[in-house]
Amino acid sequence: MFSKKTAMASALAVMSATLPHLAQAQEVGLDEKINQAISPISNVIAGAMFYSVPIGGTAFPLIVGWLVIAATIFTIYFGFVQFRRFGHAISLVKGDYSHPEDAGEVSHFQALATALSGTVGLGNIAGVAVAVSIGGPGATFWMILAGLLGMASKFTECTLGVKYRNEYEDGRVSGGPMYYLSKGLAEKGKPGLGKVLAVIFSICCIGGAVGGGNMFQANQAFQQVVNVTGGENSFLAGSGWLFGLIMAIVVGVVIIGGIKSIAKVTEKIVPLMAIIYVTAGLVIILSNISMVGDAFAQIFVGAFTGAGVAGGVIGALIQGFKRAAFSNEAGIGSAAIAHSAVRTKEPVTEGYVALLEPFIDTVVICTMTALVITISGELNSGLTGVELTSAAFASAFTWFPLILALAVVLFAFSTMLSWSYYGLKSWTYLVGEGKGKEIIFKLFFCLCVIVGASMSLGPVIDFSDSMIFAMAIPNIIGLYFLMPVVRGEVRQYWAKIESGEIKKVK
Amino acid sequence: MTDQPIVVGYDGTDAAQRAVEFAGQRATAVGCAVHLVYVLEWSPYSFLSTQELEERHKRRTEELSRAEQTLKPALDTLNKLKIPVTSEVRYGHSGELICEIAKEKDACQIIVGRKGGSTLGARLLGSLPLTLVQASPVPVTVVP
Numbered sequence: 001m002f003s004k005k006t007a008m009a010s011a012l013a014v015m016s017a018t019l020p021h022l023a024q025a026q027e028v029g030l031d032e033k034i035n036q037a038i039s040p041i042s043n044v045i046a047g048a049m050f051y052s053v054p055i056g057g058t059a060f061p062l063i064v065g066w067l068v069i070a071a072t073i074f075t076i077y078f079g080f081v082q083f084r085r086f087g088h089a090i091s092l093v094k095g096d097y098s099h100p101e102d103a104g105e106v107s108h109f110q111a112l113a114t115a116l117s118g119t120v121g122l123g124n125i126a127g128v129a130v131a132v133s134i135g136g137p138g139a140t141f142w143m144i145l146a147g148l149l150g151m152a153s154k155f156t157e158c159t160l161g162v163k164y165r166n167e168y169e170d171g172r173v174s175g176g177p178m179y180y181l182s183k184g185l186a187e188k189g190k191p192g193l194g195k196v197l198a199v200i201f202s203i204c205c206i207g208g209a210v211g212g213g214n215m216f217q218a219n220q221a222f223q224q225v226v227n228v229t230g231g232e233n234s235f236l237a238g239s240g241w242l243f244g245l246i247m248a249i250v251v252g253v254v255i256i257g258g259i260k261s262i263a264k265v266t267e268k269i270v271p272l273m274a275i276i277y278v279t280a281g282l283v284i285i286l287s288n289i290s291m292v293g294d295a296f297a298q299i300f301v302g303a304f305t306g307a308g309v310a311g312g313v314i315g316a317l318i319q320g321f322k323r324a325a326f327s328n329e330a331g332i333g334s335a336a337i338a339h340s341a342v343r344t345k346e347p348v349t350e351g352y353v354a355l356l357e358p359f360i361d362t363v364v365i366c367t368m369t370a371l372v373i374t375i376s377g378e379l380n381s382g383l384t385g386v387e388l389t390s391a392a393f394a395s396a397f398t399w400f401p402l403i404l405a406l407a408v409v410l411f412a413f414s415t416m417l418s419w420s421y422y423g424l425k426s427w428t429y430l431v432g433e434g435k436g437k438e439i440i441f442k443l444f445f446c447l448c449v450i451v452g453a454s455m456s457l458g459p460v461i462d463f464s465d466s467m468i469f470a471m472a473i474p475n476i477i478g479l480y481f482l483m484p485v486v487r488g489e490v491r492q493y494w495a496k497i498e499s500g501e502i503k504k505v506k
Numbered sequence: 507m508t509d510q511p512i513v514v515g516y517d518g519t520d521a522a523q524r525a526v527e528f529a530g531q532r533a534t535a536v537g538c539a540v541h542l543v544y545v546l547e548w549s550p551y552s553f554l555s556t557q558e559l560e561e562r563h564k565r566r567t568e569e570l571s572r573a574e575q576t577l578k579p580a581l582d583t584l585n586k587l588k589i590p591v592t593s594e595v596r597y598g599h600s601g602e603l604i605c606e607i608a609k610e611k612d613a614c615q616i617i618v619g620r621k622g623g624s625t626l627g628a629r630l631l632g633s634l635p636l637t638l639v640q641a642s643p644v645p646v647t648v649v650p
Contacts, residue, residue: 103596104570109550110552114556117553172564337556341559343563418556421555
């Protein structure tokens with residue numbers, strides 16, 4: 001079946017290469033049709049999710065405020081945990097507190113790495129470019145701020161993820177907001193509310209999985225591949241459905257076929273890609289070190305004056321906050337699913353480890369991308385998304401778009417795999433476990449890859465943003481109720497450290 | 507009679523079985539105990555997918571019981587020779603762990619088998635015998 005499909009796909013690829021005019025005419029038609037069919041739906045959802053109030057002459061989406069206020073409250077409530085316990089988080093990741101007898105179990109490092117591979121990706125490359133192209137360099141400042149605050153949200157949700165996870169008899173472990181919402185709120189005497197929030201979360205998470213975790217990824221990966229294969233003259237231009245089909249088949253082989261080797265290969269290459277990306281970024285920044293001061297000046301000035309940006313300061317702020325949340329997913333609840341499997345007796349330890357995630361993702365990687373874009377001077381080129389990042393890197397290394405295209409496709413792929421799991425967990429929470437039920441979700445997930453690759457950027461971004469942000473509503477309501485539980489965990493944990501009951505093993 | 511045991515690296519292969527037999531002879535001659543170590547290669551810094559995270563604890567339990575099964579014939583061999591024998595299954599880096607255990611147990615020597623691989627890979631990455639020869643705190647015997 002698989003070989004038949006790929007054979008067909010490659011035949012189509014050859015055909016579209018040899019008959020550009022004929023093929024293109026047909027394919028544009030198909031892409032357009034998918035676009036027209038989906039746009040009205042995504043417009044309605046995005047409109048509802050991003051209900052905005054006018055502040056300072058600009059529309060401010062309430063949902064962005066919701067996330068930032070929550071992050072600020074957690075930051076204050078936990079006494080700036082992201083700064084005070086940063087060092088402790090590092091020593092936990094290094095394994096300083098891991099008992100040797102637990103070797104072979106999921107380590108803090110592994111839980112963090114897996115969660116990171118779900119978040120580091122297009123948000124860091126394409127999302128940042130969208131933020132600075134709309135919000136100007138100043139958006140970077142707000143993005144960093146949102147990243148720093150988001151560390152506290154991540155801390156809260158991942159501690160709860162571990163505390164209320166399910167440990168099945170056969171030894172499997174799974175957790176996430178659906179469990180802490182239902183179990184945690186039941187403990188607080190609100191079982192009904194907990195159940196409702198858990199169900200809403202699961203529905204939104206499925207939407208987020210097919211939106212930001214899938215269609216956005218497929219879309220941006222396709223854009224970048226078209227870009228490096230000749231832009232508008234590329235043999236792939238206009239045939240997003242074809243690219244989507246190929247990608248869907250590969251994703252399907254892994255998540256339905258259970259072919260681990262492909263996932264294994266990706267997992268080895270993705271960290272390497274991340275290292276190449278960061279190294280290239282650092283080289284560009286260091287070789288233009290004289291311009292870094294100026295870039296930071298632009299970032300600060302832009303943040304508080306909003307010069308030349310539609311919507312001024314608020315415009316820059318909205319873009320920065322939005323893209324930070326989209327990139328590091330703090331307060332969204334997704335990462336709590338990945339972090340829950342860690343081997344630890346103390347839930348709060350995983351919370352500390354998890355707070356490193358927005359730091360690496362947003363404060364380090366996103367900022368680097370923003371600096372490269374600002375330094376390159378490509379900001380006024382009219383490009384956006386991954387094309388802008390690509391152009392910025394190309395200004396230093398002409399060959400870089402090729403590497404970036406490969407990185408984008410691989411990041412997209414690994415993010416899709418992570419989100420297919422998050423979506424699946426939510427789906428089985430709603431409909432129950434079972435092979436047949438799981439296959440239905442997985443097939444639907446693959447179909448969405450094709451849809452995502454076919455659509456134009458606007459509707460895809462709107463749809464993925466709105467579904468991912470929607471997850472934050474039930475999640476954060478639950479976090480407010482449960483934050484005293486986290487505080488209790490923190491207190492008993494530090495009491496044990498002080499009494500020497502928990503100590504470093506290295 | 508000495509209370510310093512011989513530590514034997516075991517993984518169920520033919521080479522490991524030869525090492526056990528050789529260790530049996532030595533232990534009988536010296537009059538010491540044998541401690542079998544089965545190391546499951548593992549790094550806490552390796553990368554797992556979300557699915558693997560979920561199943562890790564389950565898999566570990568399975569791997570441990572499989573390892574115990576694999577140890578059985580070796581234990582039988584030594585029991586037949588009336589040699590006091592103990593064993594343990596550990597996760598980690600085989601070279602490091604065997605050295606650590608040898609120190610812990612105050613072993614008189616380490617015995618491991620050698621698969622006879624001379625491939626480029628083994629040369630570049632280093633094999634267990636090579637690592638032990640370089641790093642072991644006690645004498646090492648490699649059984650061909």
